[in-house]
Amino acid sequence: MSGGVSRRRLLGWTGAGAAVAGVGAVSGYTLGRSEPDVASPGADVVDFRGTYQAGITTPSQNELYFTALDLTSTGKAAVQRMLSQWTTAAERMTQGLETAEGGALPRNRESPPTDTGEALDLPPSSLTVTIGFGSTFFDKLGIPDRRPAALAELPPFAGDQLDPARTGGDICIQACANDPQVAVHAVRNLIRIGFGTTAVRWGQFGYGRTSSTSTQQPTARNLFGFKDGTHNLKAEEPDLLDEHVWVQGGDGPDWMTGGTYLVARRIRMHIETWDRASLDEQEAVIGRTKGTGAPLGGTGEFEPANYRSIDANGTPVIPVNSHIRVASAESLNGIKMLRRGFNFVTGSDDRGHLNAGLFFICFVRNPQTQFVPMQQALSANDAMREYIQHTGSAVFACPPGLREGEYWGQRLLEDAV
Numbered sequence: 001m002s003g004g005v006s007r008r009r010l011l012g013w014t015g016a017g018a019a020v021a022g023v024g025a026v027s028g029y030t031l032g033r034s035e036p037d038v039a040s041p042g043a044d045v046v047d048f049r050g051t052y053q054a055g056i057t058t059p060s061q062n063e064l065y066f067t068a069l070d071l072t073s074t075g076k077a078a079v080q081r082m083l084s085q086w087t088t089a090a091e092r093m094t095q096g097l098e099t100a101e102g103g104a105l106p107r108n109r110e111s112p113p114t115d116t117g118e119a120l121d122l123p124p125s126s127l128t129v130t131i132g133f134g135s136t137f138f139d140k141l142g143i144p145d146r147r148p149a150a151l152a153e154l155p156p157f158a159g160d161q162l163d164p165a166r167t168g169g170d171i172c173i174q175a176c177a178n179d180p181q182v183a184v185h186a187v188r189n190l191i192r193i194g195f196g197t198t199a200v201r202w203g204q205f206g207y208g209r210t211s212s213t214s215t216q217q218p219t220a221r222n223l224f225g226f227k228d229g230t231h232n233l234k235a236e237e238p239d240l241l242d243e244h245v246w247v248q249g250g251d252g253p254d255w256m257t258g259g260t261y262l263v264a265r266r267i268r269m270h271i272e273t274w275d276r277a278s279l280d281e282q283e284a285v286i287g288r289t290k291g292t293g294a295p296l297g298g299t300g301e302f303e304p305a306n307y308r309s310i311d312a313n314g315t316p317v318i319p320v321n322s323h324i325r326v327a328s329a330e331s332l333n334g335i336k337m338l339r340r341g342f343n344f345v346t347g348s349d350d351r352g353h354l355n356a357g358l359f360f361i362c363f364v365r366n367p368q369t370q371f372v373p374m375q376q377a378l379s380a381n382d383a384m385r386e387y388i389q390h391t392g393s394a395v396f397a398c399p400p401g402l403r404e405g406e407y408w409g410q411r412l413l414e415d416a417v
Contacts, residue, residue, distance in 0.1 A: 045124050048091040050401040051258060052246065055128030055176050056338065056363050057235035059214040063180040064206035064342045065187045066264065066359065068169025068394055069198040074140045080413050082197045086131070086190050087407040093182075096124035099189050116192065118185050125179040129186050131408050132262045132396025137170040143416045148252040150261060150366045151397045157390065158379040166266055166392030169201045174262070174361070176340075180207065202392070204266060206342025206359045213340060219293060219301065223269055223343050223356055224387070226286050227293035230301055231329075233338040244336045244370070245363050247400075255411040258400030260363045263371045266344075266392030269357040274387045285383040287322030295324065321383040332377060335370050338363040357388070367395050 046054050071079065089099035098104050103115030138147035175186040184205075191200060210222045211229035215236050219227040233240055242248065247256045274282070279290060287305070288295055295305035297317040307325055309317040318325050329336050340363065345356040364370040379385065399409060 045095060046126050046128050048094045049404060052401045053130045053398055055130035055174055056260060057213055058128050059217055060209040060211055060340055061126050061176040061178045062209055063177050063183045065175045065183040067173050067187050067203035068201045069171045070201045071140045071170045072199050073197045076141055076413060078197050079141065082194050083409045084407040085193050089189055089193060090129040093186050094124060094127045094129060116185065116188055119182050122179055122182055125177040125182040127177040127182050127186060130174040130398060132172045132398040134168060134170050134396050140170060146253060146412060146416050148256050148397055150252060150368055152368060154372060154393060154395055157375050159385055160390045162393050163391050166202045168394050171198060172396045204344060204359050206344050208343040210341040210343055210358060211339040222358055223271065224274055226288060226290055227301060229339045230293055233336055244365055245338050247365055255399060255415060256397060260398050261367045262396045262398050263362050263367050264394045265360040265390055267358045267360055268389045268391050270387050271354045271356055284319050285323060287318045287324035321381050323382055323384045326377055326382045327374060332374055335374055337370055
């Protein structure tokens with residue numbers, strides 16, 4: 001742990017909990033490990049530096065604050081300075097520290113605090129902070145030749161009703177934690193540090209993970225009441241992660257090797273319509289039983305779906321337009337991805353309907369060959385189309401993890417001509 005006063009020590013916390021914060025290195029994701037250990041879902045500290053950015057294969061936390069920002073300064077030096085400051089602040093916050101020593105309570109009381117202070121009495125809560133760069137980032141900095149080909153804008157999909165105010169962005173920040181205030185504190189302080197260089201384009205708060213990224217975690221449920229992401233890729237599957245998530249040497253520019261691509265989609269769920277559907281209809285739409293999560297015709301959640309099974313009338317037991325069939329690797333020529341979504345509810349709309357849904361995040365080795373064909377299939381054939389609407393979208397290139405002393409984007413920007 002770096003210097004400074006932790007939130008616990010600041011308030012005199014003692015005992016086993018404090019000891020956890022002091023041994024964060026044992027929680028996994030340490031520098032140089034090509035196959036990161038898996039931290040417990042309740043681990044207090046997740047290592048900030050390592051082969052890959054934290055917050056991707058890290059066991060999914062319960063809370064998310066995600067924001068997309070636009071550059072307001074196109075000076076390369078200003079952006080480098082901001083990213084360096086972000087890196088220092090984020091590393092400290094993931095360890096349970098203020099963004100700077102004495103930041104919330106400066107000795108000079110006439111100076112604005114350099115930490116907003118709302119997390120002073122909170123533990124680190126497994127905070128991870130992950131960043132990515134949008135396609136427009138490279139144009140604004142005058143380095144379009146450094147943009148990976150895989151970072152091309154997503155094509156329009158049938159049925160999309162994207163709100164421009166919730167779409168795109170030059171940089172994204174994903175903060176995940178097991179305490180919502182810790183996640184919001186992290187993003188709030190990076191936004192504050194970036195003032196004059198970036199401005200918020202849009203943001204999304206999410207609660208209640210809808211994906212498991214470790215075999216240690218039970219499958220969570222989405223707002224339709226179904227278990228979500230049963231066959232999601234897991235941190236304990238390094239070979240599959242290399243194949244489907246991590247950018248490999250030769251895939252694109254060297255600065256992205258070991259990185260990944262983040263696709264974010266804000267999906268509005270038509271909750272009231274869904275709630276009026278019968279249980280039989282709901283299960284036919286999903287292709288799984290609502291109780292156990294077993295594929296239709298099966299008995300256990302993790303039992304492979306039998307897409308060849310038919311009933312006495314010759315009808316497929318798992319409907320041909322069911323969500324799990326259309327989205328399956330079997331239907332998509334082996335396409336897989338690491339999902340990391342969250343539920344959201346933001347009150348009600350002007351008709352009194354819940355403004356609620358799924359903030360879908362996935363990490364892929366190439367969004368053009370993985371996410372795009374999957375979403376094209378879903379937008380054309382998925383029975384769930386009647387109950388959802390995609391209202392926001394973005395794609396970002398997430399660089400690899402940080403070596404000691406390195407700042408976010410250093411390999412990209414310092415190698416740029």
